[in-house]
Structures are given as C-alpha cells and as structure tokens.
Amino acid sequence: MNETLFTNARLVTADGVVEKDILVKDAIIAEIGTGLQTSGETIDCAGSLVGPGLVDIHVHFREPGQEWKEDIGSGSAAAAAGGFTAVVTMPNTDPAIDAGHLARFVIDRGRQEGLVEVVPAGAITMAREGKKLAHLDELWAAGVRIFSDDGDSVEDAGLLRRAMEYLAEMGGVVAQHPEDRGLSADGHMHEGSVSSRLGMAGLPAIGEETVVARDLALVRLTGVRYHVQHVSTAGTVELVRRAKAEGLPVTAEATPHHLMLDHGEVVRMNPDVKMYPPLRRPADVEAVRAGLEDGTLDVVATDHAPHAAHEKDVPFEDAPRGIIGLETAAAVVNTAVGLDPVTFFQRMSVSPAHLVGLPDQGRWAEPGGKANLVVFDPSVERTPDVYASRAENSPFTGRQLRGRVVATMYGGRLTFRDGKVQG
Amino acid sequence: MKHFLSTDDISRADLESLLDLSDEFVEVLARPIPKVPALRGKTVAMLFFEASTRTRLSFERAAKALSADTMSFSPSTSSLSKGESLKDTALTIKAMGADALVVRHQFTGAQWRIADWTGLPVLNAGDGAHQHPTQALLDALTIRQHFGKLDGLRIAIVGDIRHSRVARSDISTFSTLGAEVTLVAPSTLLPVDMEGWPVKVAGSIDDVLDVDVVYLLRIQAERGGASVFPSLPEYVTRFGMTRERFARLAENAIVMHPGPMNRGVEIAPEVADHPRARILEQVANGVAVRMAVLFRLLGGEASDE
Amino acid sequence: MTKVMEPEEIDRALRRIAHEILERNKGAEDVLLVGIHTRGVPLAERLHLIIDEYENVKVPVGTLDIGLYRDDLDRRPTTELGATAMPEDPSGRTVVLVDDVLYTGRTIRAALDAMADLGRPQAIQLAVLADRGHRQLPIRPDYVGKNLPTSSSERVMVRLQETDGKEGIWIEERV
Numbered sequence: 029m030n031e032t033l034f035t036n037a038r039l040v041t042a043d044g045v046v047e048k049d050i051l052v053k054d055a056i057i058a059e060i061g062t063g064l065q066t067s068g069e070t071i072d073c074a075g076s077l078v079g080p081g082l083v084d085i086h087v088h089f090r091e092p093g094q095e096w097k098e099d100i101g102s103g104s105a106a107a108a109a110g111g112f113t114a115v116v117t118m119p120n121t122d123p124a125i126d127a128g129h130l131a132r133f134v135i136d137r138g139r140q141e142g143l144v145e146v147v148p149a150g151a152i153t154m155a156r157e158g159k160k161l162a163h164l165d166e167l168w169a170a171g172v173r174i175f176s177d178d179g180d181s182v183e184d185a186g187l188l189r190r191a192m193e194y195l196a197e198m199g200g201v202v203a204q205h206p207e208d209r210g211l212s213a214d215g216h217m218h219e220g221s222v223s224s225r226l227g228m229a230g231l232p233a234i235g236e237e238t239v240v241a242r243d244l245a246l247v248r249l250t251g252v253r254y255h256v257q258h259v260s261t262a263g264t265v266e267l268v269r270r271a272k273a274e275g276l277p278v279t280a281e282a283t284p285h286h287l288m289l290d291h292g293e294v295v296r297m298n299p300d301v302k303m304y305p306p307l308r309r310p311a312d313v314e315a316v317r318a319g320l321e322d323g324t325l326d327v328v329a330t331d332h333a334p335h336a337a338h339e340k341d342v343p344f345e346d347a348p349r350g351i352i353g354l355e356t357a358a359a360v361v362n363t364a365v366g367l368d369p370v371t372f373f374q375r376m377s378v379s380p381a382h383l384v385g386l387p388d389q390g391r392w393a394e395p396g397g398k399a400n401l402v403v404f405d406p407s408v409e410r411t412p413d414v415y416a417s418r419a420e421n422s423p424f425t426g427r428q429l430r431g432r433v434v435a436t437m438y439g440g441r442l443t444f445r446d447g448k449v450q451g
Numbered sequence: 452m453k454h455f456l457s458t459d460d461i462s463r464a465d466l467e468s469l470l471d472l473s474d475e476f477v478e479v480l481a482r483p484i485p486k487v488p489a490l491r492g493k494t495v496a497m498l499f500f501e502a503s504t505r506t507r508l509s510f511e512r513a514a515k516a517l518s519a520d521t522m523s524f525s526p527s528t529s530s531l532s533k534g535e536s537l538k539d540t541a542l543t544i545k546a547m548g549a550d551a552l553v554v555r556h557q558f559t560g561a562q563w564r565i566a567d568w569t570g571l572p573v574l575n576a577g578d579g580a581h582q583h584p585t586q587a588l589l590d591a592l593t594i595r596q597h598f599g600k601l602d603g604l605r606i607a608i609v610g611d612i613r614h615s616r617v618a619r620s621d622i623s624t625f626s627t628l629g630a631e632v633t634l635v636a637p638s639t640l641l642p643v644d645m646e647g648w649p650v651k652v653a654g655s656i657d658d659v660l661d662v663d664v665v666y667l668l669r670i671q672a673e674r675g676g677a678s679v680f681p682s683l684p685e686y687v688t689r690f691g692m693t694r695e696r697f698a699r700l701a702e703n704a705i706v707m708h709p710g711p712m713n714r715g716v717e718i719a720p721e722v723a724d725h726p727r728a729r730i731l732e733q734v735a736n737g738v739a740v741r742m743a744v745l746f747r748l749l750g751g752e753a754s755d756e
Numbered sequence: 757m758t759k760v761m762e763p764e765e766i767d768r769a770l771r772r773i774a775h776e777i778l779e780r781n782k783g784a785e786d787v788l789l790v791g792i793h794t795r796g797v798p799l800a801e802r803l804h805l806i807i808d809e810y811e812n813v814k815v816p817v818g819t820l821d822i823g824l825y826r827d828d829l830d831r832r833p834t835t836e837l838g839a840t841a842m843p844e845d846p847s848g849r850t851v852v853l854v855d856d857v858l859y860t861g862r863t864i865r866a867a868l869d870a871m872a873d874l875g876r877p878q879a880i881q882l883a884v885l886a887d888r889g890h891r892q893l894p895i896r897p898d899y900v901g902k903n904l905p906t907s908s909s910e911r912v913m914v915r916l917q918e919t920d921g922k923e924g925i926w927i928e929e930r931v
Contacts, residue, residue, distance in 0.1 A: 344558065
C-alpha cells in the first residue's frame with residue numbers, strides 16, 4: 029500500500045480552515061486528524077493551505093492538430109504545476125471536437141498522461157462553423173457535459189436556440205464565447221482610450237454584452253443551463269447578476285488576467301497581453317473582481333491558450349490571440365482578489381467541478397474521498413519565469429505575485445512537488 | 452536619441468532642436484551642390500512593408516544628400532511572400548550591414564519590435580494608424596516657416612482622424628509646441644475615446660474657418676459609402692475645403708495636406724494650387740527633416756555595439 | 757592655467773590681420789570673410805568692422821558650420837549645427853576663412869570641402885587668431901594672430917566676449 033502524509037496543513041473545508049494532518053492511502057484520503065504517522069512519504073506543509081485540487085473548465089491543449097503549441101502531455105504538466113487535478117479542454121482543435129470518437133481520443137490521451145483528469149468540451153456546431161449542430165448525442169455519450177464553439181460565438185440565434193433546446197433536455201451546459209463579429213470587426217484589443225491612442229481597431233465591450241443579452245433571452249425560452257465564458261466587462265457582470273436574480277440557470281467564469289490587468293498594458297504593444305476577450309478598462313477589472321467575490325461569477329477559468337514563441341514574436345496585430353494561464357492562476361487570483369480560503373477553493377475547484385459534473389473533483393477533503401489535493405502557500409512572493417507548458421506566452425513572467433503551489437496530488441499520486449512535475 | 456519612433460514622448464526642447472537642425476538642412480538643400488558628406492560610409496535600409504513611394508523616395512533623398520548609401524526592401528520583391536517572418540527579415544537586413552532602418556509597416560508598433568530585435572536605430576516611417584513622426588516634424592517646420600512659431604496658433608485637422616497616423620503624430624507635436632488643435636470630422640471618423648487628448652472637436656469645417664492652419668487629411672474613397680460616412684458628396688458638403696470656404700479663411704491662414712490629395716474631395720483643385728496651400732513646401736521640408744533625424748541618429752553617435 | 761593673450765593683444769592681432777588682408781588682396785573689393793563656427797564667426801565680424809573703419813568698405817561676412825564635413829563623427833558627436841550662410845555667392849571671390857585656433861588642420865580640411873560645395877571661389881585664404889602647431893595635414897595659415905608653441909598634452913582655450921562673456925587665450929595641461 030502506497031502512503032503519503034501531509035503534516036502541518038491548514039486544511040480548507042466547507043466550514044473554514046483547520047490545522048490537521050492528512051493521510052492518503054493509494055488513491056483515497058484515509059484519515060484526517062492530528063499527530064498522524066506513516067511508514068510512507070511525509071510532506072511538511074509548514075502552514076500552507078491544503079484544499080481540493082484545482083479545476084479549470086477552460087483550457088486549450090491544442091491536441092489534436094497543433095501540437096507544436098502544446099499537447100495533452102505538456103498541457104497536463106502545466107496543469108499539475110499550477111495545482112490542478114482536472115481540466116476541461118476546449119474543442120477548437122484541428123479537427124474540432126464535434127463527434128464522439130474525438131472526445132474519447134482526448135479523454136484517453138489524458139489518462140495516458142495521467143497527470144490530471146482531462147475532459148473535453150464538445151463543439152456546438154460541426155467544425156465550429158456555426159452552420160449545423162455537432163454530434164451532440166455522441167459527445168454526451170462519450171462523457172461531454174459542456175458545449176462551446178469557444179474562439180467564436182454561435183452567431184445564428186436560430187441554430188443556438190436549437191442547440192439549447194436539445195441540450196436542455198439532456199442537462200448539458202451551453203457555454204458561449206460572447207463576441208459579436210460585426211461589432212468586433214478587425215479588433216485586436218479593447219476599444220477605448222488606449223486603442224484610440226495606438227490607432228488600433230478595438231473590440232468594444234458592447235460586442236460581448238449584446239451577445240450575452242441575446243443569449244439570456246434564449247435561456248429564458250429554452251431553460252438550458254447557460255455558461256458565460258471569460259466575462260470581461262462590467263456590463264456582462266451586471267447582465268449575469270440580473271439573470272441570476274431572475275432565477276435563470278446561468279453561470280459565468282472569470283479569467284485570472286481579467287482580474288488583474290487592464291488595457292493600459294497594451295501600450296507597450298507586447299503580444300503577450302493579446303487575448304480575446306481583451307484586457308478591458310480598470311472599471312471592468314474592478315467589476316469582474318467584485319463579481320467573483322460576490323459569486324455572480326461562479327468560477328475562475330484560465331483560458332490557457334499556448335502559442336509557440338515564434339508565433340508571438342511578431343507585431344501585436346499579427347500575433348495570435350491567447351496567453352497561458354494554468355501555472356500562474358492560483359497566484360494571480362490570490363494576488364488580485366481578496367478571497368477567504370473557502371471562497372478561493374469554491375471558485376477554483378468546488379464550483380467548476382460541479383458545473384461540468386466531475387464526481388471525484390472539487391470535493392472538500394474527507395476520509396474515503398478521492399485524494400485530489402493541492403498544497404498552496406498563499407503568503408510567499410514569487411516571480412514566474414519558467415513553465416512546464418510548452419509555451420511561454422504569459423504576461424505574468426517577471427511580475428511579482430503572491431502565492432505558490434507547493435504540491436499537487438491527483439488520485440493519490442503526487443504530480444507536482446519541489447517545483448517539479450512528477451512525470 | 453537612439454530611435455525615432457513616436458512624437459508622444461518628445462519634449463518641446465527636443466522638438467525645437469530638431470526643427471532648428473532641419474532649418475540647417477533646408478539651407479544645405481538650397482546649395483548649388485545639395486549634398487554633404489556627413490554620413491559617408493553609413494548604410495540606411497528602407498523597409499517598406501506597406502507600399503509608399505513618396506515617403507520612401509523622401510527618405511532616400513535625405514539619406515543620399517547626407518552621402519549615406521541606401522538599400523531598399525519592399526514586400527513584392529521580398530521573401531515575405533515565401534513566409535519569412537518579420538524578425539528574420541529584419542535580422543537579415545542587419546546582417547547585410549545596415550546602420551539604421553527606416554521602416555513603414557501596416558501594423559501598429561512593428562517598429563518597436565524591430566528595434567528590439569536588431570538593436571539598430573529605427574526610424575518610424577509610419578506604423579498602422581499609430582504614428583508617422585517625420586510627417587509631424589515636416590508639418591511643424593512648414594508652419595514655423597510661415598508663422599515663425601507654433602505657439603498660440605490655432606490649427607484645425609480635418610478628416611479621417613480615426614485611421615490617421617499623421618493626425619496622431621501631428622496632434623501631439625503641434626500641442627507640445629504650443630498650438631491649439633481642433634479636430635473636425637464626423638463621429639465615425641473620430642477616435643472612439645479621446646480621453647486626455649489635448650484637442651477640441653468641431654462637427655463642421657464651417658465652425659473653424661477662423662483658424663491659422665487648416666490641415667486636411669486624405670479621405671480614402673473606399674471608406675465612403677462603405678460604413679463610415681454615407682457618400683463622398685456628403686463628405687464634401689460638411690468637410691471639404693471648397694473655394695468658398697477658402698475665401699472665408701483669414702488672410703494669412705494656410706492650408707496643408709500630407710498627400711496624396713484627392714482633388715475635388717477634401718480639397719478643391721483651385722485651393723490645392725493656391726500659394727497659401729503649402730503642400731509642396733511640406734514635401735520639400737520632408738527631405739530636410741528626414742536629414743535632420745538621420746543625422747541625429749547616425750551623425751556622431753557611435754553605434755552601441 | 758596660463759593666460760597667453762590679453763584682450764588688447766587680440767585686438768592688435770586682428771587689426772594687423774585686417775591690414776595684411778587688405779595689402780595682400782589690394783583692397784577688399786572681392787573679399788568674402790567666412791567665420792567658422794563657433795568662435796570664427798565673431799572674429800570674422802570683428803575683421804569686417806576693422807576693415808570698414810580703415811577703408812570704409814563693408815566686406816560681406818558668411819558663416820560656416822563644418823559639422824557635416826568632419827571625418828571624426830564617430831568619435832565626436834556633432835548633432836547640433838550652427839548656421840551656414842553665404843551673403844554673396846562665393847564663386848569668383850577671395851574667401852578668407854576665419855577661425856580661432858589652427859591645430860591639426862582637420863577643421864580647415866572640412867571647411868575647404870564645405871566651401872567647394874558652396875561655390876567656386878577664386879582663392880581661399882586662412883586667417884587664425886592662434887596657430888599652435890602639430891599639423892596632421894598639409895595646411896598652412898595665410899594670416900596668424902600669434903604663434904603659440906604648445907605640446908599636444910596642453911589645451912588652448914580661446915574665450916571671446918560675444919560667445920563666452922570674457923576674453924583672452926589660456927593654455928592649460930590636459931587632465
């Protein structure tokens with residue numbers, strides 16, 4: 029029998045933080061108590077928080093099709109290094125995940141790597157072209173619970189309505205990347221004072237908000253579970269807040285970068301701050317933070333979007349959109365938002381796991397539970413410089429953050445410790 | 452001065468010293484032999500990723516009048532069509548022995564990246580709709596030649612401000628030098644958010660006919676009707692410098708245009724040819740200010756490698 | 757620091773040079789004085805006044821900045837330029853270049869190049885307030901205010917009222 033003992037832990041539970049030791053046997057939490065002993069390995073947490081392994085419902089692992097950017101192996105390593113034990117990969121691969129066998133491929137590859145639970149989101153439309161529905165039944169049967177054409181909005185309201193009606197019946201979640209193509213046009217950054225100065229075409233906040241407003245009308249009609257991806261504007265936060273007050277089955281996510289950075293970053297025109305939705309006004313950053321604090325935004329999701337160094341080493345407008353986020357997420361959230369430990373783990377583990385229906389993830393530690401854990405020291409200062417991801421396109425490189433993942437345990441196995449992914 | 456990228460971060464003293472230096476090159480260009488040996492042995496590479504014959508010729512003339520050698524790169528004759536990255540192109544030109552790069556690019560900020568990659572002095576000859584600093588310098592020189600100064604002058608910039616790098620560079624240059632700038636355009640051609648810009652805004656050219664300088668921007672015909680204003684005739688009605696409007700300008704006021712002009716659209720043909728339209732003076736001054744900037748970047752400062 | 761020329765001596769030297777210019781050119785009819793920036797300019801203007809005083813002739817005065825013609829731009833940054841202005845076409849005239857100190861000759865070499873671009877003078881002569889020797893080029897002055905034997909470790913400092921607010925020539929050891 030394989031044993032690991034976590035000592036001097038500040039264990040985060042639904043009711044608060046308690047000082048405990050945690051003994052893991054094989055894949056299961058065997059005992060929580062004080063003064064526990066083991067014949068196996070001991071990890072001295074030295075006062076760090078121990079909570080359920082983090083869950084990210086929005087990552088891009090680029091496999092199949094763009095493995096030079098990232099693959100399920102390197103993406104899993106980045107996840108483990110970031111304290112994650114489960115991720116939901118977006119379906120904008122090549123080919124897009126629009127059929128059952130493709131979803132099973134992603135799940136199998138995740139198991140093969142064994143560092144983190146990998147489940148795909150399914151595309152809503154075939155090849156994400158927004159023209160006809162993907163094989164939703166097949167995807168559901170393969171275990172997919174959340175659907176999105178992420179990278180693009182589903183524009184056709186009639187088509188989206190049919191997808192919503194179909195998935196409402198199953199209990200699936202329709203997730204939307206809200207961005208109106210007409211309003212966003214050739215935009216590369218937030219449309220505002222900074223884009224005006226730089227003479228760059230912008231993506232207006234309204235381009236996100238009009239899509240969400242329209243979708244909420246369709247949710248009212250269809251009753252589907254609807255999830256807003258990467259909320260970036262104060263207006264969207266307010267729309268979600270009102271929809272929840274109305275009782276609509278709506279959830280929403282915030283990315284770490286939208287919690288910390290605003291469009292002023294783009295002044296230096298560094299492609300590592302280019303992503304969609306773009307960094308917005310300081311008032312939007314405030315609103316997204318407040319939304320995460322009060323629960324209007326249910327979860328943190330990274331939108332981890334790796335690109336090869338040479339692809340980003342171009343002028344801003346020429347650069348592909350997206351930044352990596354898994355390995356800095358916990359520290360960025362901890363630095364940018366004043367969440368208490370319980371809320372921190374709710375937003376980063378419990379709620380996201382619940383949202384996509386992962387029974388072994390996002391559960392407060394208890395004897396008999398699956399040993400998916402993270403040890404996180406929220407007080408230590410850290411400046412990110414090297415990454416387990418294949419990519420390095422992070423705006424947080426060289427920026428001082430507070431908080432460090434000490435160790436990650438996935439299914440009873442240490443996947444990350446001492447600063448190294450345990451391959 | 453290591454690079455010349457933007458007018459945003461240049462102080463009034465530095466702008467004035469560049470204009471003073473430009474005056475000396477105006478004199479050089481008026482000599483029987485309008486050429487000096489100052490940059491003999493230096494090589495200036497012209498990298499024009501966006502076609503612009505006028506600006507490239509002006510820079511070439513400036514470099515040659517300083518006795519620098521020039522080499523030219525344009526996408527149609529280049530390996531860009533073969534998929535070479537901008538970085539590799541820039542490093543290749545550097546390896547051939549360029550001492551400075553004059554770069555025009557359709558993307559905002561491309562020159563800043565090239566400066567990082569190569570470590571060579573870079574002159575921005577226009578990036579996206581962002582900056583065109585030598586144009587602003589030649590415009591300021593032209594105004595200063597006519598009025599003796601910019602301080603206290605009232606300057607109206609008319610036209611497609613939103614998509615104009617000339618406007619962005621001019622606004623900061625004119626206002627740094629003490630002029631009061633008014634932008635005149637339909638709201639679809641104004642920048643979306645001008646918070647903190649040192650400008651006033653007027654909705655019609657008729658509101659600004661008492662200014663000292665009317666600066667007309669080129670209207671791209673393809674924008675008319677497409678999405679930003681209804682049609683060219685409607686634009687002319689509200690914003691065109693017609694003969695009638697020109698007649699109402701102050702006696703000493705001048706009209707400027709960065710070229711190429713659309714006669715009959717933003718500027719009436721009779722106005723374009725009037726002595727108080729300083730358009731050809733602008734072109735001539737372009738060579739002098741580009742000499743000044745090249746001399747500042749390459750004259751005397753040993754390269755930092 | 758040793759003062760080697762007082763203001764009165766400078767004045768006497770310039771008056772002598774003015775006489776020499778007039779004598780050698782048989783009057784001032786075709787003469788064009790060209791001051792080399794920075795201190796050659798006020799010296800040329802003083803010669804103009806002195807000649808006017810003696811002969812009642814207003815000799816035109818031009819100015820020349822040789823910054824664009826120097827052969828050592830890489831070593832000595834010159835990114836400010838003084839005005840270059842010729843009140844008359846130098847072609848066919850006798851140009852008298854005026855400078856404060858003649859040393860290696862490189863400044864004069866650059867000035868000759870610059871003059872060649874500005875026209876085709878009948879002759880070019882050189883007037884300097886002080887000649888300190890150590891020539892590196894085959895250049896000699898036509899009019900000299902004072903010969904100053906120096907070593908190359910010394911520095912010659914010329915100060916004029918118009919440019920510096922005080923007047924005199926000093927020699928000091930380089931530090």
